[in-house]
Amino acid sequence: MGPNKGKRTQAKLMLNNLWGRFSLRNFGLSQCAITDNPAELHKYYNDKSIEITGLDELTPDILLISYIKKKDWIEEHNCSNVVISLWTTSAARIHLLRAMQKVVRSPGCSLLYTDTDSLIFAHPINNCPLPLGLTWES
Numbered sequence: 001m002g003p004n005k006g007k008r009t010q011a012k013l014m015l016n017n018l019w020g021r022f023s024l025r026n027f028g029l030s031q032c033a034i035t036d037n038p039a040e041l042h043k044y045y046n047d048k049s050i051e052i053t054g055l056d057e058l059t060p061d062i063l064l065i066s067y068i069k070k071k072d073w074i075e076e077h078n079c080s081n082v083v084i085s086l087w088t089t090s091a092a093r094i095h096l097l098r099a100m101q102k103v104v105r106s107p108g109c110s111l112l113y114t115d116t117d118s119l120i121f122a123h124p125i126n127n128c129p130l131p132l133g134l135t136w137e138s
Helices: 005-022 038-046 082-104
Strands: 031-035 050-059 062-069 110-114 119-122
Touching: 005 082, 031 038, 038 050, 038 062, 082 110, 082 119
Parallel strands: none
Antiparallel strands: 031 062, 050 062, 110 119
16 A cells, blocks of 8 residues: 555644644633623622633623633643643654754754754755655654
């Protein structure tokens, strides 16, 4: 069976999405509630676990309440797993570090820029330390 770019792209997108679910951040995310009930507004105002960041009048009778959870009251998502996201990120950084080391150890080559998943480097015409393409194998 030969390489299938479509399946590879789809698999990569699904893995990135799954990684995103494991790395969900709970703190600092704004939440909103819409109410026309003064008692509900009072409930949000007196809730010690949240900080109201905004009140917007949508109509004369309806309010949009924007708030964030205070750090002391954060609950973890039941689908997040920081260990998986940390391990994945560290493995990717090691892979990128190997490519960076190969570039800087090659004569006449210089590393110009790096990002989380890519690097840009200058090299002599006939001395490219890494093969061209989307991926690099160590």
